[in-house]
Amino acid sequence: MFRDIEERYLSIKWALKALFDQRLTGREREVNSHNWSFLCHDNGADMRLYQVNAGKFIYDMSAQELADLLEAVQAILDDHLLEGGEQNLWAMDYVVAEARRGTLEAYNNLSQQSQVYASQTTLQQLLSSPGHLNQVASARLTTFSDWKVISDTARGDLTNIITDAVARGVNPRETASVISKRLDVSMSKAKNIAQTEQVGALRQAQWNETDWAADRLGLNTGLLWLSALKPTTRTWHASRHGKVYTTEEVRDFYAENGNRYNCYCSQIPVLLNDDGSIFNDGIAEKLEKERKQWKNGS
Numbered sequence: 001m002f003r004d005i006e007e008r009y010l011s012i013k014w015a016l017k018a019l020f021d022q023r024l025t026g027r028e029r030e031v032n033s034h035n036w037s038f039l040c041h042d043n044g045a046d047m048r049l050y051q052v053n054a055g056k057f058i059y060d061m062s063a064q065e066l067a068d069l070l071e072a073v074q075a076i077l078d079d080h081l082l083e084g085g086e087q088n089l090w091a092m093d094y095v096v097a098e099a100r101r102g103t104l105e106a107y108n109n110l111s112q113q114s115q116v117y118a119s120q121t122t123l124q125q126l127l128s129s130p131g132h133l134n135q136v137a138s139a140r141l142t143t144f145s146d147w148k149v150i151s152d153t154a155r156g157d158l159t160n161i162i163t164d165a166v167a168r169g170v171n172p173r174e175t176a177s178v179i180s181k182r183l184d185v186s187m188s189k190a191k192n193i194a195q196t197e198q199v200g201a202l203r204q205a206q207w208n209e210t211d212w213a214a215d216r217l218g219l220n221t222g223l224l225w226l227s228a229l230k231p232t233t234r235t236w237h238a239s240r241h242g243k244v245y246t247t248e249e250v251r252d253f254y255a256e257n258g259n260r261y262n263c264y265c266s267q268i269p270v271l272l273n274d275d276g277s278i279f280n281d282g283i284a285e286k287l288e289k290e291r292k293q294w295k296n297g298s
């Protein structure tokens with residue numbers, strides 16, 4: 001998906017360049033220019049200054065031409081970032097693939113642990129279940145709104161740069177260079193959000209099947225926490241490694257401040273005994289050992 005995103009931003013840059021070559025018209029001035037900086041930020045955070053030469057260029061554009069140009073910029077962003085629209089957004093292919101993968105993993109895990117599950121469940125049945133289809137339908141809404149925010153934020157950012165450039169007489173070449181840098185900032189945010197959407201869909205599918213298997217077959221299921229145990233893993237994520245939680249507890253965890261961002265933990269469905277311990281007790285011991293090693297090593 002990252003490659004797809006990179007290609008989309010590259011296409012945006014090409015399309016904007018063609019647009020600017022055609023419509024950002026005017027002439028160079030033979031006077032001494034002065035330094036001036038674009039101040040860019042995202043919702044007040046992450047301030048950045050981009051130094052350029054001002055007073056070098058006189059734009060020959062009417063207010064209407066400028067307004068038309070800004071509208072064309074928005075159309076280019078939307079064409080690439082919101083392709084397919086709310087019903088058929090390009091990014092959904094990746095999200096749906098992760099939801100299917102999560103369902104497949106849950107299916108494999110539970111099949112290995114329970115004869116009852118294995119004999120009474122097929123993957124096809126799970127993927128065509130109303131629950132799975134509902135997950136995809138609700139991801140469609142949130143994914144579209146995430147990308148809408150990305151496109152709208154980029155539009156606001158570029159609008160400010162273009163109107164300032166015209167007002168201050170920053171030449172088109174320097175203006176385009178600042179815009180290119182701002183698109184890189186937008187792209188890295190887009191990648192973060194895409195990663196969160198994909199991992200979110202994968203997890204959600206695992207949680208869902210954990211609950212549904214319990215409902216459908218009366219199995220006692222829980223979620224076994226697996227942390228990536230990287231050096232950068234947050235301690236309160238690592239400390240959960242090898243422990244069993246209810247789906248509710250896991251959902252609550254991810255609803256809290258920032259836990260879902262940059263998280264490489266996963267949770268797999270496990271069959272439990274009546275006392276809540278893991279049916280296959282070898283797993284629990286092995287994971288507890290890993291958790292202690294991480295703690296000692298960090």
Ligand SMILES: [Zn+2]
Nearest residue numbers: 237263264265
């Ligand atoms: Zn984590």
